[in-house]
Amino acid sequence: MPETVIRAHKLTKRFGPFVAVDAISFEVSKGEIFGFLGANGAGKTTAMRMLCGLSTPSSGEAVIAGYDIYSQTEKIKKRIGYMSQKFSLYDDLTVLENIRFFAGIYGLSATQIKLKTEELITRLGLEQETKKMVAALPLGWKQKLSFSVSILHEPKIVFLDEPTSGVDPVTRRQFWDLIYQAAAQGITIFLTTHYMDEAEYCNRISIMVDGKIVALDTPHRLKQHFNASSMDDVFYQLARGAQRQE
Amino acid sequence: MQTVILEHISKTYGKEISPAVNDVSFAVNKGELFGLIGPDGAGKTSLFRILTTLILPDTGKASVDGFDIVRDYKKIRNTVGYMPGRFSLYQDLSVEENLNFFATLFNTTVAKNYDLIKDIYVQIEPFKKRRAGKLSGGMKQKLALSCALIHQPTVLFLDEPTTGVDPVSRKEFWEMLDRLKASGITILVSTPYMDEAARCDRIALMHHGKILSIETPANMIAAFPDPIYAIKASNMPSLLQQLNAYEGVKSSYAFGEYAHVLLNESTGGENNLKLYLSGKGFTDIEMTLTQPTIEDWFIKLLNS
Numbered sequence: 001m002p003e004t005v006i007r008a009h010k011l012t013k014r015f016g017p018f019v020a021v022d023a024i025s026f027e028v029s030k031g032e033i034f035g036f037l038g039a040n041g042a043g044k045t046t047a048m049r050m051l052c053g054l055s056t057p058s059s060g061e062a063v064i065a066g067y068d069i070y071s072q073t074e075k076i077k078k079r080i081g082y083m084s085q086k087f088s089l090y091d092d093l094t095v096l097e098n099i100r101f102f103a104g105i106y107g108l109s110a111t112q113i114k115l116k117t118e119e120l121i122t123r124l125g126l127e128q129e130t131k132k133m134v135a136a137l138p139l140g141w142k143q144k145l146s147f148s149v150s151i152l153h154e155p156k157i158v159f160l161d162e163p164t165s166g167v168d169p170v171t172r173r174q175f176w177d178l179i180y181q182a183a184a185q186g187i188t189i190f191l192t193t194h195y196m197d198e199a200e201y202c203n204r205i206s207i208m209v210d211g212k213i214v215a216l217d218t219p220h221r222l223k224q225h226f227n228a229s230s231m232d233d234v235f236y237q238l239a240r241g242a243q244r245q246e
Numbered sequence: 247m248q249t250v251i252l253e254h255i256s257k258t259y260g261k262e263i264s265p266a267v268n269d270v271s272f273a274v275n276k277g278e279l280f281g282l283i284g285p286d287g288a289g290k291t292s293l294f295r296i297l298t299t300l301i302l303p304d305t306g307k308a309s310v311d312g313f314d315i316v317r318d319y320k321k322i323r324n325t326v327g328y329m330p331g332r333f334s335l336y337q338d339l340s341v342e343e344n345l346n347f348f349a350t351l352f353n354t355t356v357a358k359n360y361d362l363i364k365d366i367y368v369q370i371e372p373f374k375k376r377r378a379g380k381l382s383g384g385m386k387q388k389l390a391l392s393c394a395l396i397h398q399p400t401v402l403f404l405d406e407p408t409t410g411v412d413p414v415s416r417k418e419f420w421e422m423l424d425r426l427k428a429s430g431i432t433i434l435v436s437t438p439y440m441d442e443a444a445r446c447d448r449i450a451l452m453h454h455g456k457i458l459s460i461e462t463p464a465n466m467i468a469a470f471p472d473p474i475y476a477i478k479a480s481n482m483p484s485l486l487q488q489l490n491a492y493e494g495v496k497s498s499y500a501f502g503e504y505a506h507v508l509l510n511e512s513t514g515g516e517n518n519l520k521l522y523l524s525g526k527g528f529t530d531i532e533m534t535l536t537q538p539t540i541e542d543w544f545i546k547l548l549n550s
Contacts, residue, residue, distance in 0.1 A: 039412040166285060166438045167285055167286065170499075170544075170549065171285070194410065194411070197502040201500060219503060239413070
């Protein structure tokens with residue numbers, strides 16, 4: 001049995017009378033690529049904020065990387081990585097400065113920072129760009145660099161919120177190569193996306209509608225179960241009845 | 247009749263070295279639903295800003311509905327509708343106030359043009375007293391479209407209206423565009439989602455400020471030069487690695503649950519590939535010829 005790194009049980013978040021996340025339960029294993037899908041407003045972001053230790057649940061339980069979601073949020077934050085298109089790197093720092101800055105934030109030692117920085121620069125082929133401002137990099141490179149930075153401290157889990165939004169199809173696939181490499185190293189990938197072809201690249205997928213997880217399985221079994229030819233079709237069948245929007 | 251005409255339009259910002267728009271020429275027919283397809287940074291927004299007279303090109307000529315973008319800019323502003331990529335209505339005005347405001351700007355009333363926006367507006371009308379800033383993403387999008395239509399524009403510019411929107415709302419939005427097109431409005435729409443390209447009459451694929459290709463989606467797909475094999479195995483990451491390593495493969499990449507593979511003609515094709523893969527230990531290979539998509543074209547053009 002692979003180790004379970006995320007275990008959520010009836011996790012719930014209310015804002016006044018509004019139930020943003022409604023008793024979701026699921027488990028994610030070490031090294032798994034888990035797609036967390038849902039319509040706009042289904043509650044994905046709120047759920048993700050709870051899993052990252054940024055928002056206290058109203059009820060329910062969760063253990064993330066071995067730590068309790070209520071009492072050990074600081075420990076959780078040290079063992080996870082996070083990246084989204086909205087928050088990734090600092091535009092007005094250079095490539096090198098960004099890597100050093102985030103490595104420092106994640107608590108790496110000076111020796112580790114030096115080692116990791118060199119390794120990362122070589123792996124991404126960014127030798128010529130180290131002194132460039134991140135603002136000057138093409139979006140695709142920024143996203144690849146940002147992902148690599150988010151796993152610099154070898155977290156147990158990395159949370160990716162629409163990491164490939166707006167990126168060209170070739171770069172999008174290169175980004176997925178990085179995801180596969182990280183998963184092969186044992187890092188668990190927890191991601192959201194609006195690209196349904198990317199749902200196919202996940203080991204398992206959950207689909208949220210109106211705060212609840214309404215489906216959770218491998219892409220193959222979901223398609224079988226809903227008698228659908230594509231994940232797009234599965235998503236459409238489940239989410240078109242959604243009552244709420246963002 | 248051609249409603250939007252661009253001739254050798256180029257634009258470079260400030261001290262940038264590479265142009266945002268690089269010698270772009272094309273024409274959009276009256277009543278056409280024309281798609282600009284490309285990733286972030288392709289130059290789609292710059293083109294829209296040039297055509298809606300918000301910025302000037304460095305070189306080249308363009309006209310919209312017969313009006314020159316430099317000389318007749320005031321006329322263009324009266325005749326086009328523009329929905330920018332970023333929500334840009336007044337957040338602290340209500341839904342109704344925003345709509346009235348834009349109608350008044352164009353010397354008209356909501357009542358006079360209600361027929362055109364009715365389909366879209368009824369969906370947000372229950373919230374007409376709500377401030378625009380408090381609307382959901384989908385509702386903001388519908389209000390922005392209503393405001394862009396309120397003066398009965400002849401040409402509608404929609405800059406990435408579906409970015410960050412879930413697949414269900416995206417489908418609904420394209421259905422709205424089909425209805426607008428039926429009313430005779432010329433529509434230019436940009437999107438980073440390749441699957442939406444098929445819903446346009448014609449598309450221009452854009453990358454790094456240049457147009458890679460302009461065609462109808464059907465012609466484009468028919469003109470794809472190589473057969474594409476869709477291959478599946480239980481271990482996809484490993485399959486993709488092995489495909490990339492095989493000399494008979496011209497190009498291979500993940501495509502949803504399959505790998506798409508283009509073969510070199512000289513190396514014996516399909517059967518050799520099957521032999522190679524079974525030699526690598528793949529016992530459950532599923533291999534079929536498949537239809538190319540716009541995304542396959544884009545990948546091909548980016549790789550060449």
